[in-house]
Amino acid sequence: MENFTPISAALGGAMIGLSAVWLMASAGRIAGISGILGGALKAPKTDKLWRWTFLLGLGLGPLLVGLFKPSTLQVSFPTTGPLLIVAAVLVGIGTQLGNGCTSGHGVCGNARLSIRSLIATLTFMVTGVLTVFILRLAGGL
Amino acid sequence: MKLPLSTFISGLLFGGGLTVSQMVKPSKVISFLDITGNWDPSLAFVMGGALVVTFIGYRLVLKGETPLFEDRFRLPTRKDIDAPLIAGAALFGIGWGLAGLCPGPALASVSFAGTNALIFTATMILTIMAYRLMRARS
Numbered sequence: 001m002e003n004f005t006p007i008s009a010a011l012g013g014a015m016i017g018l019s020a021v022w023l024m025a026s027a028g029r030i031a032g033i034s035g036i037l038g039g040a041l042k043a044p045k046t047d048k049l050w051r052w053t054f055l056l057g058l059g060l061g062p063l064l065v066g067l068f069k070p071s072t073l074q075v076s077f078p079t080t081g082p083l084l085i086v087a088a089v090l091v092g093i094g095t096q097l098g099n100g101c102t103s104g105h106g107v108c109g110n111a112r113l114s115i116r117s118l119i120a121t122l123t124f125m126v127t128g129v130l131t132v133f134i135l136r137l138a139g140g141l
Numbered sequence: 142m143k144l145p146l147s148t149f150i151s152g153l154l155f156g157g158g159l160t161v162s163q164m165v166k167p168s169k170v171i172s173f174l175d176i177t178g179n180w181d182p183s184l185a186f187v188m189g190g191a192l193v194v195t196f197i198g199y200r201l202v203l204k205g206e207t208p209l210f211e212d213r214f215r216l217p218t219r220k221d222i223d224a225p226l227i228a229g230a231a232l233f234g235i236g237w238g239l240a241g242l243c244p245g246p247a248l249a250s251v252s253f254a255g256t257n258a259l260i261f262t263a264t265m266i267l268t269i270m271a272y273r274l275m276r277a278r279s
Contacts, residue, residue, distance in 0.1 A: 061156020
């Protein structure tokens with residue numbers, strides 16, 4: 001557990017929470033990234049601009065943090081190549097089929113005490129842990 | 142222009158939060174899911190911090206009649222547990238575990254994380270578009 005960073009984790013989490021609360025207060029929307037993205041790609045034209053400006057902010061937020069702490073932008077990808085593409089397809093299909101991801105179900109849904117979100121969160125946590133366990137057994141980590 | 146500007150600020154906060162918490166680092170996410178290996182429980186604190194703020198904030202905000210710049214709150218109403226919910230969450234979890242990326246961090250990292258982030262995010266977007274196209278036709 002030498003990489004344990006509870007303070008920055010909780011601080012970043014609180015920022016994500018503030019983002020979700022502000023989106024609800026200003027736009028009346030759930031801050032679910034897969035839902036916002038899905039709608040941005042295929043929604044009535046009148047319902048698109050707020051989605052794209054949210055996504056623009058999402059892309060610029062890290063750069064703003066990186067100005068103060070460049071090390072936060074140094075990332076590495078344990079998985080590359082064909083497996084990375086398979087993963088992206090699963091994330092794409094899974095979030096649309098299950099109507100949400102870590103943000104929509106994990107944060108917003110659970111904060112609303114939604115039973116669907118609780119079941120979804122437990123499910124993706126379990127399959128995520130199992131997947132990493134199998135990857136480790138297979139020598140992929 | 143108030144609505145798109147306010148959602149831009151929300152996006153900035155979200156992307157900033159993912160970065161401060163290091164959720165944009167796939168290796169960190171995989172370490173969180175790696176409970177039998179060199180486990181790093183940090184991301185539980187991301188979820189915890191986000192949940193506490195959202196739980197309290199939603200209760201205050203939803204006391205109001207309408208949001209500031211829209212005519213109504215749009216909240217999910219479904220309560221049924223159906224097969225697509227479970228299957229979708231299960232598939233998402235497998236992809237999340239494989240790559241260490243979920244949609245938020247993927248989109249947030251295209252601006253700085255190089256080719257792998259671009260490959261993942263482009264594939265994810267194309268998959269979502271294909272899925273929505275097929276569903277619209279059926």
